[in-house]
Amino acid sequence: MQSKPLCPRATIPICSLWLLLACSWAAGGLVGAEPVLSSRFVGAPGCASSSCHGGAGEKRSQWVSWNAADVHRRANTTLSARRSVQIAEAAKLGDPAASPRCTVCHAPFADVPATLRVNALDRTDGVSCETCHGPAEPYLRSHWRPDFTRVDRTLAGLRDLSNLYVRANTCVACHQNVDFDLQLAGHPELIFELDGQTRSEPRHWKEAKDFSGAQAWFVGQAVALREMAWQSGKTDQKAHPNVGRRDLEVGWLVRKAAKAAGFDGEDPDALAKLAAATRWKPAATAAILKALASSAGEFRANPAKSGRPEIRAERLVLALDRLLAASPPETEKKVETELADLFRRAQSRSDFSPADFSAALEKLAAKLD
Structure with a gap:
């Protein structure tokens, strides 16, 4: 099945209203929101x-x-x-x-x-x-x-939406998980990405002076992973064999980013809280960007061991997009063509080629060095 179009920069959620499903009034029931x-x-x-x-x-x-x-x-x-x-x-x-x-x-x-x-x-x-x-x-x-x-x-x-952990919890309820009977009925999958989706909103607020898009991205991905893992835990894996794969691929991304940033532990909720409370530095953004850009070899691994590389690629290119947007302009500019190529190669799950994506990722990594 072909995936939803992936769109770079702040246009990500504008590609379709389905990526902008509302955060429900009940979202306060999530961890971190106390209505x-x-x-x-x-x-x-x-x-x-x-x-x-x-x-x-x-x-x-x-x-x-x-x-x-x-x-x-x-x-x-x-x-x-x-x-x-x-x-x-x-x-x-x-x-x-x-x-x-x-x-x-x-x-x-x-x-x-x-x-x-x-x-x-x-x-x-x-x-x-x-x-x-x-x-x-x-x-x-x-x-x-x-x-x-x-x-x-x-x-x-x-609600204190300047706190990125609270912000992510407020939005994730309606931006990440969809019950699988609804997906089987035709409802598309959702991809929650806090930084890009926030930036696409008509701005009616001011971010803090020390706001980091990379920090917002990481907190959002950790919260998304928590929700995906919860959904996997309550789903019949035999009836829906792909459900566990989605959170495994996002888990790969979050663990890799956490290690590069120097965050200990693997619990996604704890990582989200830790990252939101951290005074984020440009060095953390650069370290995560380098680690993710250097992961080409993992797309050439045995597919039986690497899970769903096409899903991993979707999340990876969105991550690179947000990390580059939070990097110095000259860094973003010099890999503009390579990033666009990665987006193109991650557009279709059915046509995804791990080898071609890996080669394209190596080109981007080489320009970042």
């Missing part, structure tokens, strides 16, 4: 006044940016597409716009009980402010105060 379960949702209009986030200027236009240009805003419209109807029919879900298995990510407000609503919530909002930032009732009237610190806002219930 106050009794807190209530006010809906996007509660954030949209001109004196708050619906006005003009950098500090007042967050709602405007989301409403006008963010693909999350239209996540619910996917459910009325012919493809979605066909998937729901094959999976015996009925109307996808009314099935909780679909709305939990595409129209999360449809699943919020009345007891957790301050106002009537508009399901056509798709994935909106509180989906990612947390139910606003406890912090709505205070989070704007100049005397409120980051800690104060977090304790009031505003």
